[in-house]
Amino acid sequence: DTGVSQDPRHKITKRGQNVTFRCDPISEHNRLYWYRQTLGQGPEFLTYFQNEAQLEKSRLLSDRFSAERPKGSFSTLEIQRTEQGDSAMYLCASSPVPGQMNTEAFFGQGTRLTVV
Amino acid sequence: AQKVTQAQTEISVVEKEDVTLDCVYETRDTTYYLFWYKQPPSGELVFLIRRNSFDEQNEISGRYSWNFQKSTSSFNFTITASQVVDSAVYFCALSEAKYGQNFVFGPGTRLSVLP
Numbered sequence: 001d002t003g004v005s006q007d008p009r010h011k012i013t014k015r016g017q018n019v020t021f022r023c024d025p026i027s028e029h030n031r032l033y034w035y036r037q038t039l040g041q042g043p044e045f046l047t048y049f050q051n052e053a054q055l056e057k058s059r060l061l062s063d064r065f066s067a068e069r070p071k072g073s074f075s076t077l078e079i080q081r082t083e084q085g086d087s088a089m090y091l092c093a094s095s096p097v098p099g100q101m102n103t104e105a106f107f108g109q110g111t112r113l114t115v116v
Numbered sequence: 117a118q119k120v121t122q123a124q125t126e127i128s129v130v131e132k133e134d135v136t137l138d139c140v141y142e143t144r145d146t147t148y149y150l151f152w153y154k155q156p157p158s159g160e161l162v163f164l165i166r167r168n169s170f171d172e173q174n175e176i177s178g179r180y181s182w183n184f185q186k187s188t189s190s191f192n193f194t195i196t197a198s199q200v201v202d203s204a205v206y207f208c209a210l211s212e213a214k215y216g217q218n219f220v221f222g223p224g225t226r227l228s229v230l231p
Contacts, residue, residue, distance in 0.1 A: 033219070042120075042207050042221030043161070056218065089159065104151055105219060107161035 004108035006092050012114045013082055020078045021111045025094030032075050033105055034067055035091040036060065043091055049075060082115045089113075118143050120210050120222035128228045129198050137193045137225045139208030145169075147213035150184065150191045155224070156204040167191065198229045 005024040013019050025032050030051050035043035046065070047057045051072035061067075064082075069075040079086055089112050093105035119142040129135045141150065152164040165175065167184050175182045179196045195202055205224045212218075 035219075040223075042209075042223050043219075045218050045220070048218065091161065093161075104163045104166045106163060107153075109158065109160045112159075 004092055004094055004106055006090075006108040006111050008111055009109065010112045010114075012116060015082055015084060015115055017082055018078065018080045019082060019113065020076055021090055021092075021113075023075045023077070023092030023108060025074070025092070026096070026106055029094035029096050029106075030072070031095040031105075032069055033093040033095075034075070034077050035093065035107075037089040037091055037110070038087075046077075046090075079113075082113075084115045087113055087115045118210050118212060118218075118220040120208050120220055122206075122208055122222035122225050124225045125223070126226045126228070128230060130230050131200060132197050134194060134196050135198050135227065135229075137195075137206050137208075137227065139191045139193065139222060141189050141191065141208070141210045143189075143210060143212055145212035149211045149213070151209040151211070151219065152182065152191075152193050153207045153209060153221075154204045155207065161207070164193075195227075198227075200229050200231055203227060203229045 007022045011019055032049045034046040036046055037043045045058050046061050047067050048055055049069040052069050064080045067077045089110040091107055091110045093107040095103045095105045121140045148169045150167045154162045154164055165182055172184050181194045183192045205226045207224045208222045209219045
């Protein structure tokens with residue numbers, strides 16, 4: 001297994017367009033997280049899945065954002081009607097060991113979104 | 117509420133110097149976990165260490181060591197004999213047992229190791 005994979009690595013879009021990012025977690029990891037990181041800041045939590053269930057969403061996740069993990073494997077994060085403030089690195093992470101709380105999360109390389 | 121503070125925004129050292137990165141956290145939970153991650157220029161966050169709130173033993177891994185002190189709510193990270201490859205942004209993170217799925221990250225410390 002090569003780790004958490006995110007696609008695309010870079011995305012440039014015009015304001016108002018919709019974008020979708022994909023994350024493939026490490027196989028058999030039942031937890032999947034989405035984070036957003038802006039320049040010079042630490043990652044900020046967006047949402048979290050355990051298997052296919054979305055268990056928590058941050059207040060940062062406005063109604064223009066939606067995330068899915070339909071079969072408990074890969075996940076998608078869609079941003080509708082993008083705004084310049086959405087420009088950031090979107091990070092996906094997964095964590096192992098069902099039932100064990102607070103294990104470390106393994107991160108992908110991120111998708112850098114630029115809204116022009 | 118959870119909060120992680122890394123007061124040092126940027127640190128520059130010369131190769132072979134020792135350097136300590138500070139991390140102070142806030143939590144109301146009695147059971148929590150602390151982490152350090154490294155983010156090199158490539159952008160991927162690399163896991164370094166996890167500590168739970170019941171284990172205050174310091175840990176050493178090669179040139180890396182961590183000092184966890186509950187009395188001061190600190191979890192500091194020391195790199196001994198720094199190398200140029202250590203140049204990166206380092207993040208301290210906290211997750212509470214009650215809300216274990218949510219990692220709260222500090223703002224990071226950018227370390228530059230000069231040759």
